Amino acid sequence: MRRLFLVFLVFASFNCAAQCPVELGEGRRDFDDQEYRASRIALARNVISATTSRNDGACFAAAAQYLGKFRVEAAIPDLIRLITLERKFDHPDRMLTIADKYPAVAGLLGMGEAAVPSLLDVLASQETTSLASRNALEALMSINSGHEGDVLAALSSFLSNEKDVIRAQRLTYALSTVRSDWCRRPFSTCEKVGSGSR
């Protein structure tokens, strides 16, 4: 009860509208108890799919992170659909990252490579300047942080199989953006392909 109370306090600090069914973070039981984990995954998926829950940014973020942590790939379509859903902070106490601002991105980052095909599809299907496309590229680069060369390879492969001219143009733009921007950044490893696990 005490833990729930504390959680409630945290939600209150983020102006949560209702009690979140998913506790923030994961504990040992989530790893050891499959039934418990399955029940928490079900709750997290309910949070992601229920419109009202999305009003509670902290709850939505917790659910997305939980699904990402346990790589619930079935949730990827929901997370992709909500990739532009922004979480509001009244008094942010840190410099916010893309994953802080867009909880669905945090969930997709946890999915790792499993999310890459869906993210590539967002790049192909959304306008290049759209928030969805920008967030998808950020997520793609974040999943491959330290392995930017893999993004180039994945984009090139996806592009070579793309028959639709418009989609191909968008992918070409993304490829160009990675080369001209991301590959020139510090810590970028565009020459590095196929190493490490993400």
Next chain:
Amino acid sequence: VDETLRPATDYQSQELDAVWYMPRGGRAKVAVGNSSANPVSIIISDSTGKDRNITLRGYETRMVEISATGADKDGATQSITIHSSGEVGAVQAIGYLLFPEGGIRTVRMYDPAAMRSADLFATNLPIANRDVQLVLRNVGQHTLLARPRFRSSSSGSLSEGDVPLQLAAGESRIVDTTALMLRAAADPDFKAISVQIANSNPEEGSIIGSIAAYDSSSRVSFEIPLRDRGTLRTSAGSYPVRLDGDYTTIVSITNVTEEPAEFAGSIFYKQGTYSIAQRSLSPGESAIFDIADLRNRQVPDGGGTKLPSDLTNAQFNWSMLNGRDTPRLIGRSHLASPTRGISASFSCAECCPDSGVYRSVAPPGLTLTIDGFQNFTNSAQVVTCYGETQNLYESIPWNEINSSVAYSSSTSNNNNRSFGVSPGSASSYIDTFYTEYTPANCAFTETDYRLEQPETVNPTVAFGTLAAVVKGATTGIQVTVTPSPTSTPITLTLATSTGSGSAKFASNNSATMTITSTGSININGVTESSTMGNISLVASLNGKTLSSTTFTVVWVTLNIITSGSVDPNGDNGVAGRYFATTNQTTLNSPSIAFNGVLIQGTVAPVNFTGAIDLKRSKVSYARYDDLSNGSTLIPGDPYTCGNPDLTQCAGDSGTVNENVDNTPSTAGHVYDWDIPGTTINNPNSGDVGRITRTRQNFAEWASYNGVTVSNILRWYNRNSAKVAQSLSVGYESSFAGDNQAGQGTTSTAFDLH
């Protein structure tokens, strides 16, 4: 006179031929019968060149005297050929020869078109103290060379001095057997022989012959068929057995191929069945069975059965085994009674060779204990073409799958013992096949199969998955014991295989414990591993390993870095994300009023590959915001976690792949970066002089599968920002020590007191 009853289907033409040895003064008669209802015309041609024409009414048999040729003291050959106008097989014939001194001998007729080999064979002719009289006739169209080969029936050894004999088409000749008889006189091994007439003409049925051993004192002829290899039907036989009085019955079976051939058989009698063990004969070798001897010496068969000591009548059955579609054996039974002056030969065929061998084990599937054993039986059966099942007795040369777990060996015919060595699954097997013949036409199929005896040796132990145990923490591993419970305690042992590191069982704080049933075993990590997977968990029983697994005792050491590069070791996989957020590569003052903080975890062992998440919680914080001195708490603040377990305080962990690199680098590093602080975004004139402050106390720890795998690192951050007259936002530094982050804790008071 001895002649086999033969169905019409045994014949393939309307011609019958015979050749025989004719002593001077001998006479020969042939009985010619019409087995059909219709009259048939017959032409009989003999050695003199004269033909005689006769007509037989339906079912009529007539005796025909064959004209004698001019035989000298060494005798002569005599032959006839019978042509009929009837249907194939309608006319059959048998003859006999009368010796001038007395005595009689069978004259056998052959249908050359029905013969299934060019060579001729005979089995087990008793020649000791007898004259061997062998005549051959070329009934083919071409000159041929015939090479008689005589082998000992008992040993299979070959008599030397076989001389080829040239025969022109239609020619008949007596074979000189002087050398053979000398060998028989000198060598007890040659009391009886088997005969092969090797024919240079490959045409089947191009030669016929007659062989007999003549005892001049008793005037008894031992005449046996000299015949072709025959069909599949003749690679099996069924003969009467008489043992009453001084009757003897001797069965001989000879391999007439150039390859080994197998057979098995049974003796059926009123009270039971005596099994003739499966046996392989080398080329030319004969197997001889003296049934009276088997009875008198009470020789047990493979199953221990003995022939009744008073046995007088029985039936001997035998069949080729595993011979596929090639006739490989000929057999004959010689039944004799000296006091009655009877000598009879039988070579009755079966409808087809036996089908089989069908093998099985009982019980199928054994459960053994370590160092224990269990007996089981194997059965081997054949089925005759008449549907009768016969048992074979055999010792199986078992092959093994996983002999380190269990193995089997034959203890006696059809009896085996399987031994358990160590826990697990194993199998004893032989790859074999069975042959099946269709009774109607002896069409055969062959099916490979594996005779297998699966073995399970208990108890078995299976460990669940356990990659790592955290130092100072308890982790369970599922141990499955089969059967559970087991009667004998199983010892579990923890040991360090290499380097350093240790773990103990939570239940007794020891490196050993015993279990008897399935359950979860808790293990405490004591000291961290020096290399991955160097702690072994072994289950053993009586010194034998039942199962084993390895794991790692893992630990992470944390330190905080607040200045310099965000990638101090060049292995921070999320350093790029820090740059993406701050547009700078150093931790120092990324923006007003924020502090870059990098938490670095060093994993022990450094080669550990499991995911290590660096987690963070807020222990206490207070945020202030006003237009005077920044002492006014914002609504909802302050927060203080009352839980002494700081991992249970308000979650504030960064996002994996964004803030957190949870894959240990080759140096064992994992990272978490954060940029705590406060600011005033887009200030306007109403914000001039506004001060915002944040005072934060964090707890940071490493987590492996939800278990804390490090000490708790306490760190703090405090920042203050103020809007200047120019609406720019700058640091507010009224209080010493503000605007910094570091290890330890901070006061959450606005003035840091």
